[in-house]
Amino acid sequence: MNKFKQIVKCLAIMLNFFKYIAKDNKREKFRRNVLKEILKTEYDYIKDLGVLEQLNQILKEELTLVTDQKLLEKIFMNVSNIKEQNQKFYDQIINKAEKINRNSIIFEDVNVKGFKEYYHYCRHYNNSSKVLEQLLKKQPQLERSLINKEIMRGMPITNFTIKPVQRLPKYILLFKELIKGTRKDDPDIENIKGLFNEFERLNDENNKSMDKFLNRARVEDLSKEYQDKSIFEQNKERLFIYEDTTSIIKEGKELNVRFYIFTDMILIGYEDAESKVRKGMKYKLDSQTIVKDQLDTKYFTNLFSLVIQDDVIQFIAQSKEIKQKSIQQFQKVINYIKEKSQVYDEDPITVNVVGTEERFSYSINKYTIYIVEIEIGKIVLKIYIRFSKAQELLSIFRKRYPQAKFEEISSSNWLNNHSTKIIEQRMIQIEKMIQQVLILNQKQPEQLKPNEQSILSLLTLPDNFYDLPKMNQKIDIEIKRQLRSFIPKQQQQLQQGISDVMDAYFSAKNSQIRVSTIQDTQVTLVNDLSRDQIESNRKEIDVYLIDNKCVKISISQITRAAEIVKVLAESMLFLMYYKDFKLILEDKYLNRRVIDDDEVILQLHKISVRGILNSSINKLEQFWTNSDEEKLLFRKVIYLDPQYEFFEIYQDQNRMEYLVLQFFEEIRELKFLFNRQKLFLYLAFYLIIKQKELKYENIQKYLKSEIYEQIESKEWEMEVKKYMSQINSQLIQLESEKKSKVYLCQYQFLKNIYYEKEATMNIYKLEVHRELQKSLIKMNKPDIQGNIYIGLSQQKISLLSLLDKQVIQEIQYQEIDNIQSFPNKLVIHTKNKQPEKGWKFITFQSFEIKMLISFYKELSLNQS
Structure with a gap:
């Protein structure tokens, strides 16, 4: 074998x-x-x-x-x-x-x-x-x-x-x-x-x-085609890179063109409408040239622009793919020029109109605000311009720089002033105008006449705008330090507060820095000095803290909201952390709008300035709007999950006291819809914390008449007394030498209120767009119609019923594809394309809601 x-x-x-x-x-x-x-x-x-x-x-x-x-x-x-x-x-x-x-x-x-x-x-x-x-x-x-x-x-x-x-x-x-x-x-x-x-x-x-x-030969061919010898002869090293067909916006109109990118210039060819002769426009590319991607609007899609010296070329590509390819080719050439020249003398400036909002929407004199984001180096700030102001600025810019070619802004027409297409045209034109003048002013500083406002001042930009990137170097180093110090904390899974989460979010997301974090504020509490000492070029305004306490503040012509928030938080309320607090504008109907950190306060209409109505709104407009003064409030706006909020609350007693009073205000203003038992409970907390006797008069003073009149006075007193007894019994067990009874009561109240679903939500009232209603009926979701509330929290978006604020639909942040804001519309598009045209609502706070959704979305994804 x-x-x-x-x-x-x-x-x-x-x-x-x-x-x-x-x-x-x-x-x-x-x-x-x-x-x-x-x-x-x-x-x-x-x-x-x-x-x-x-x-x-x-x-x-x-x-x-x-x-x-x-x-x-x-x-x-x-x-x-x-x-x-x-x-x-x-x-x-x-x-x-x-x-x-x-x-x-x-x-x-x-x-x-x-x-x-x-x-x-x-x-x-x-x-x-x-x-x-x-x-x-x-x-x-x-x-x-x-x-x-x-x-x-x-x-x-x-x-x-x-x-x-x-x-x-x-x-x-x-x-x-x-x-x-x-x-x-x-x-x-x-x-x-x-x-x-x-x-x-x-x-x-x-x-x-x-x-x-071959590329050099193409340069020669184009030189002959456009009858311009300089295209070929001016630079022997000039090579052809890329070409495509597109449209450009010139003088407010679309012009069909073919553009050619070379290693140092761009040629735009078009056919003259009258002579039918082929013509070309040449623009030099240099290390300061910027190519900008732009968001689609309702009427203008596949937009991108090229910022060249003191001009801006606005392109409309034929498709998304062509747009991306064109941007890549432009960026490739710009990078090549930068590497070759190694010249970085000036910090690039980019201007983007990021949105619009309609103001005084209930008035015949409503108007649209264009929200313009400006970036220089890593410094980012917003300015807010209405159409009439933009036209005024255009006239001034043309006088200051007569050699520049500023295009007209779509003319005003009362009937079409608020049409979406006109507004979108103006967005493009205003962006181009501001981009041009800032670059012109950077290269050719203006010679001012006596008492003449500078271009930077007219745009409500700081006088040292062009020097901001140099000031940013220390801040940039500090942000990186904060980010490095936060990463080990996350890895160790230490308890975090709202300050840890938000600071880490801003540090990780933004290499961008806000101006208010760099500049020394010029805001002063009037209590600290006599009115005689207030400079003539400064103004005095009122800001209302909780319990309607009014603080008088001295500000300059370009003071931004973030500067006031900082002074109030640090010098008045002594808060350890305040990035979740904002200024709020409240009108006579108690409608509220969150003021963006970058908004210039003296540009707000109808706020009290030294007891006189702000002159930015004229007498005729006051008559038509039947306007009273609007109030500036200081309130907490951003809420995170209780696990983060309570770490901060426990560390900062001033924060605790302010939040308690703010929640009492919101209970009184009916932000929360409670059953009777919860109302009795929170009223008991109120009386103990405010150290008021259990009397019906005290209850009457606190609650709105439509609430207290629904229940007999004896029932109020009997039920509230029962809850006060229960709370006091619990407090005796918790009481210690280090913490007072009021402190413990505040803490217990917040622990109760924070678990109400509305407490950690930003809630807005919206109208469901008719297109959305039709889509939802097809999807067998007829409950969402008419007016509803939208609630924004750290975890998700909730659509709430109008009567009882019950959740009727939830949208997870990871489902959101993009968000569009129009002057009076908000559209949330989801990745599954359901509803097909997006969640479309009518609101005049579209940009504010969009920014808040974007913040919570990125914060939620960052935390996950």
Whole structure:
């Protein structure tokens, strides 16, 4: 049995050996065939190069005109030199290949450096082909005469002139096959690989050379097409990069164009409407050029713009793909220029109109505010401009810079002033105007006349706007330090407060810095100085804290909301953390709007300024709006989950006291819809914390009449007394030497109220758009119609019923694709495209809601 196994094993070994031999023989046969093909094709190729030499001689004899004979130099170029180099290559290997065996070394010391001759031929091949084509058209008998010659083998001359162009890539294919058919231990393998690498290098260099030549040739063609010699002659290094068809917005109208990107400029070609003549506009590209992607609007999609020196070109691409490709090509050239020039003298400025909001929507004199975000370096701030102000600024800018080409802004028309299309046109035009003037002012600082406001001041920008990036360096280092210090905390899973979460979010998300974090504030509490000391160029305003306590503040012409928040929080309320607090504008109908950190306070209409109505609203407008003064409130606006909120509350007693009073205000103003028992409970907390006696008069003073009149006074007193007793019993058990009874009661109240679903929500009243109502009926969700509430929390968006604020729909942040805000509409698009046209609502706080959703969404995703 063992002998049988040994025999079988031996047979298996022999079989494997024969298989190996057969495989090796097959590979060797393949190798020899490839070698034969290399030699044969090289021999034939050299022969064809000889044909080109003969044709050159034949044509010299047949062409009688000297001018035609000179053309031959452009057609046949350096064919003889190429033939000489290929003959050397062939001679080096032919003799060795004749006596080939398994271990033959054929390609040792083979030199192909002379193949650089191909560069010249390939680079000029396109031009050579055109010259040949012209010659044959001029003398058609030549082609007939040549094709009948024996050396031509019945082929046209172009079949021979193209062969040098095709030969270099052919070597790569042949030697790749040769490597595949050669053993790894073959003594010639390294020589073969070396030649393969050399052919690849030669081919790559040749392609680059050809690309450069072809791109340069395209520059020359465009120079001729647009009858402008400077396009080609001005810069010998100028190369063509990319071209496409698009539209640009010029003088408020769309113009169909074709644009051409070069290594240092852009050419925009169009057909003149009157003369039908092709014309071109040239713009120089430099290290300060900016290409900007822009969000789609309802009427304008695939927008992007190019900021060039003191001008802005607004493009509308034909598709999203073309837009992205165009932006990439522009950015590629800009990066190339930056690397080449290494000039970074000026900080780039970008301007984007990020949204609009309609103000005084209930009035006949409603108007649209354009929210403009400006970035210089890493510094970002917003300015708020209405159309009439933009027109006024345009007139001033034109006088200050008469050489600049500022375009008109779509004219005012009372009937279409609030149409979405007109507003979107103005968004584009206002953005372009501000972008232009800021760059102009950066390059050519204005010469001001006495008592003349600077352009920066007119735009409510700080006078040191252009120096802000230098001031930012220390802040940038501090942000990175905060981020590094927060990461270990997350890894250790330490308890976090709202300050940890929000600071980490801002540090991680934004390399951008707000101006208010860099500049020293000019805001002063009036209590700290006499009114006689207030400078003439400063104003005094009222801000209402909780319990209607009024604080008088001195501010400058360009004081922003964030500066006031900072002073109130630090100097008045002594809060340890305040980024979740904002200023709020409240009108006579108790409608509230959160003031953005960057809003300039003296631009707000109808706020009290030293007891006089702000002059930015005229007397006629006051009459039409029947307006009373609006109040500025200081309130907590951003809420996170209780786990984060309570860490901060426990650390900061001032925060606790303020939040308690704010929640008492919200209970009184009916933000929360409670059953009777909860109302009795929270009223009991109120009386204990405020240290008021249990009297019906005190209850009457606190609650609105529509609430307390629903219940008999005896029931109020009896039920509230019961809850006060329960609370006091619990407080006795919790009481300690370190914490007072009021402190503990405040803490217990907040623990109760924070778990009401509305407590950690920002709630807005919206009207469901009719298109959304139709979509929801098709989706069998008829409950969402008419007016509803939208509640924004850290975890999700909740749509709430109007009567009882019950959740009727939830939208998770990870489901949201994008959010669009229009002057009176908000649209939330989800990734599953349900509803198809998005969750569309009518609201005049669209931008405010959009910003808050974006914040909570990114915070939620960051935390997850």
